[in-house]
Amino acid sequence: MTTPTALEPGLRERKKRQTRDRLVEAAFALFAERGFDHVSAAEIAARADVSERTFFRYFPTKEDVIFPDTEEMRGRVDELVANLPTDLSVIEGLRRALQTISHEFEDSKELQLARARLVEATPSLQTLVLQHEEKWVESFADAIAARLGLDPDEDLRPELTAAVVVAAFRAVMNRWIRSGGEADIDQMLDQALVFLGSGLGSSDLD
Amino acid sequence: MTTPTALEPGLRERKKRQTRDRLVEAAFALFAERGFDHVSAAEIAARADVSERTFFRYFPTKEDVIFPDTEEMRGRVDELVANLPTDLSVIEGLRRALQTISHEFEDSKELQLARARLVEATPSLQTLVLQHEEKWVESFADAIAARLGLDPDEDLRPELTAAVVVAAFRAVMNRWIRSGGEADIDQMLDQALVFLGSGLGSSDLD
């Protein structure tokens, strides 16, 4: 009679985790060598010592192996944003949520940059990034509408604000990636959100 | 000796055009009947009376047959935005460009709505829409930077403004589609851009 639940996942769970990790590792290594399009799922599987069929049991598509942690991330983002604090403005609440996320990016800088290089060179991967962002927009829009008590079917602004804030986040992250992880995310994010908050035509833009 | 250039395309060009049109028509008909994923390229080709191979000579992927006119559209958008008038604010210039585009949508309402229904039900098509928008963002960012004489590598704002404006356009178009083409695009676009222009935290949002 070993540990009953949750703690110490058990051999079966650990093996699954290992297989998954080996697949991700093999995929990144091969992609880095030859590029996404010149590596087949069968090769990744072979390098990880499992059958091709098993690869597709772990990842629905070849693209997905590049984003092994995105589902968890999404869960955390959802949680972070679902209950925006009422003692802060919406923008300020979103800014803090985005900062939490961007710090995670900085913590796994090498992975993020390797991924970014692959994505840049591979259209079908860019697609996935955009789809993930779409989901963020939905989460953000729901959160904003809830926080402000607006009906998202009536009022354009929750969706609009969400789309705009996520677009700003993307612009900042793109710049961070182009800087090789050197740029200061927090500062750029602040700048961007201040700019948005004060109006696009403001400052010396015109 | 017939007409030399450009006018009266000649039989060969006309046949190509016809084949292309037949493929698009066949594809939309079959997709409407059974959904994108349950129609093979071979079936589309058969219905248009050409070989499967020929289908792929006209469209690089099965997805692309849904967006037969998007390349032209992109050309026009580029042109529209490349030289933003200097006697208007950037936002106002972009607003007019977007209105021109949205009017094209209204003019081909049925096509757009049919397409929207397919896209909504088919993730691999959503992908394409997002990619097209990415290209718009690039065009817009370049145009804004040029209009304001800013260095897009130094200043975040051109890219940010572009991303944000395109995001707003998408939000408006989504709403238009959800309204079944009934909503007033111009009005929504005005509202959205006024909102953006005056700052996200403005009005009674907080």
Place this chain on the structure above:
DNA sequence: TGACAATTGACAGTGGGTGTCAAACGACTA
């Protein structure tokens, strides 16, 4: 240890997409 459930490998099949080559066809010329 033995029964049960989850994981895996092997195999066969569908469908998207590409390379190649020869046949068919439109365009132009003598």
Place this chain on the structure above:
DNA sequence: TAGTCGTTTGACACCCACTGTCAATTGTCA
């Protein structure tokens, strides 16, 4: 009007992403 040239097309073979199925393996729990 026939003949030549370049383009378009169909046929065939092929690769790879992805799925359904089923039997064999392996972890779990009693």
